Structure formats: C-alpha cells, structure tokens
Amino acid sequence: MKRNVVWHLRFSQQARWTADLRRYVFSQISNVHDILEVGCGTGAVLSDLPDFDAPGSPVRLTGLDLDPDFLQTASAGLPGARFVLGDAHILPFSTSSFDLAFTHYLLLWVKNPLGALQECRRVVRPGGWVAAFAEPDYGGRIDYPAGLTILGEAQEKSLQRQGAEPRLGRQLKALFHQAGFKEIECGVIGAQWQSQPTSQELDLEWEVALMDVQDDFSQAEISAFRELYFGPNNDAENILFVPTFYAFGQV
Numbered sequence: 001m002k003r004n005v006v007w008h009l010r011f012s013q014q015a016r017w018t019a020d021l022r023r024y025v026f027s028q029i030s031n032v033h034d035i036l037e038v039g040c041g042t043g044a045v046l047s048d049l050p051d052f053d054a055p056g057s058p059v060r061l062t063g064l065d066l067d068p069d070f071l072q073t074a075s076a077g078l079p080g081a082r083f084v085l086g087d088a089h090i091l092p093f094s095t096s097s098f099d100l101a102f103t104h105y106l107l108l109w110v111k112n113p114l115g116a117l118q119e120c121r122r123v124v125r126p127g128g129w130v131a132a133f134a135e136p137d138y139g140g141r142i143d144y145p146a147g148l149t150i151l152g153e154a155q156e157k158s159l160q161r162q163g164a165e166p167r168l169g170r171q172l173k174a175l176f177h178q179a180g181f182k183e184i185e186c187g188v189i190g191a192q193w194q195s196q197p198t199s200q201e202l203d204l205e206w207e208v209a210l211m212d213v214q215d216d217f218s219q220a221e222i223s224a225f226r227e228l229y230f231g232p233n234n235d236a237e238n239i240l241f242v243p244t245f246y247a248f249g250q251v
C-alpha cells in the first residue's frame with residue numbers, strides 16, 4: 001500500500017476513536033464558524049467534524065500541515081476546505097483569525113508544544129477556543145497478554161527515536177494552563193471493548209506497530225508477537241490501552 005493510503009486509513013481509524021469526544025466538545029462551545037486544524041495530516045478529522053450550530057453562516061475549514069503529500073490527500077477529500085503548508089510553531093495567519101483552533105495527535109510530535117499552543121491561542125479571537133483532542137501517554141500503556149508488553153515498550157522507545165514525546169498526555173493540562181487559557185477542561189478518553197475489532201483494524205494496528213519496532217527484534221521474535229496479536233483468542237481477550245488525554249480552553 002502507498003504511504004499516504006496507509007496513513008490515511010490509520011488517521012481515519014484514530015479519528016473514529018475521538019468522534020464522541022468531538023461531539024461533546026462542540027456541545028460545550030458556541031459561535032464557531034472559522035475552524036483551523038493544526039497538523040491536519042490527510043484531513044481525517046476535518047472531514048469528520050460533528051454538525052454544530054452555525055446559523056446563517058457557513059463553517060469555513062482550514063487545515064495546516066508540514067507534509068505536502070498529506071495536504072494533497074486532504075485537499076482531494078475535502079475540496080471545500082482551505083489547506084496551507086506551514087509549521088505549527090509559526091502559524092501563517094493573522095492574530096484573531098479563527099473561532100476554534102484544534103489539534104489531534106500533534107503536540108507529541110512538535111519540538112515546542114507550549115509554543116505551538118501559544119500560536120493557536122494567538123490566531124484565535126478572544127472568547128474563541130483551542131482544543132487538543134488527543135494526546136497519548138505511552139507511560140500508562142497496558143498490553144495484555146503479558147507477552148505483548150515488551151512490544152509496547154519498544155514502540156515507546158521507537159517514538160522517542162523518531163523525535164516524539166510519548167508521555168505528552170500527562171503534560172497537557174499544565175501546557176494549557178501555562179499557555180494562559182481560561183475555562184480549561186482536561187480528561188482522558190475512555191475505552192470500551194464491547195465490540196470486536198474488525199480484521200482491518202487489527203491489520204492496521206499491527207502494521208503501525210511493525211513500522212515502529214521492526215529493527216528492534218529478530219524475525220523469530222516478530223513472528224512470536226504476531227502469533228499473540230492474531231492468535232485464536234485475540235479478538236476476545238487481548239487488551240491494548242494507551243491513555244489518551246484531551247483538553248480545551250478559552251482564549
């Protein structure tokens with residue numbers, strides 16, 4: 001599969017995990033017409049925003065990302081939106097241009113998460129909102145059965161090698177406070193395992209894990225993990241839980 005297709009599938013899967021949270025956040029805020037996603041990737045979240053109250057005024061969507069290939073995919077999927085190549089640390093927008101700026105699995109990847117949040121704050125009008133919908137914390141990850149724990153630990157190290165901060169989640173409340181927001185709400189997204197993952201979801205999870213750790217283990221070790229991952233009782237018994245924090249606050 002092409003890089004963009006794998007990532008778009010992955011981003012769309014992650015967007016489904018946070019759909020209920022987005023509905024909740026949009027129910028708590030109002031007068032939101034101009035919306036910016038910083039680090040929008042392939043546009044998976046921008047194309048899955050809940051309906052919200054914007055009487056008489058159409059919603060205008062803007063996505064910004066460093067990756068031109070991702071932006072091309074985003075633009076093809078959401079032709080009505082505006083997509084801009086840029087860096088979260090120096091947003092190419094005037095002060096008070098948006099009603100809402102949000103991120104989704106971004107802050108763990110940026111060099112200066114506080115600076116990026118302060119930039120979001122700058123481009124949002126007074127009274128508007130900034131939301132970080134999903135920031136994981138791999139320090140609280142739970143893998144079951146126990147044989148998969150080592151895979152989880154390797155994935156955390158791999159994220160560090162790639163330049164990410166895998167324990168950003170626990171810092172999110174402090175970052176929102178330090179960036180000067182009001183009315184901050186912060187929490188952890190819940191997890192339920194009532195329904196069985198589809199084989200496509202399991203395949204995607206495995207493909208992402210493999211990309212992260214394939215250089216850390218021998219072929220035999222990878223095969224053993226694969227056995228645990230896709231074993232006969234996997235659907236019914238396995239647990240993979242990464243606490244994922246969210247926060248939103250008013251400018």
Ligand SMILES: C[S@@+](CC[C@H](N)C(=O)[O-])C[C@H]1O[C@@H](n2cnc3c(N)ncnc32)[C@H](O)[C@@H]1O
Pocket residue numbers: 011012014015038039040041042043044045064065066067070086087088089103104105106109110111
């Ligand atoms: C894990 S992806 C999430 C994409 C999208 N938010 C989603 O959830 O579908 C992180 C995205 O942030 C982008 N990114 C990383 N650092 C960035 C920066 N400094 N400025 C803008 N985008 C950045 C990456 O190119 C990537 O598209």
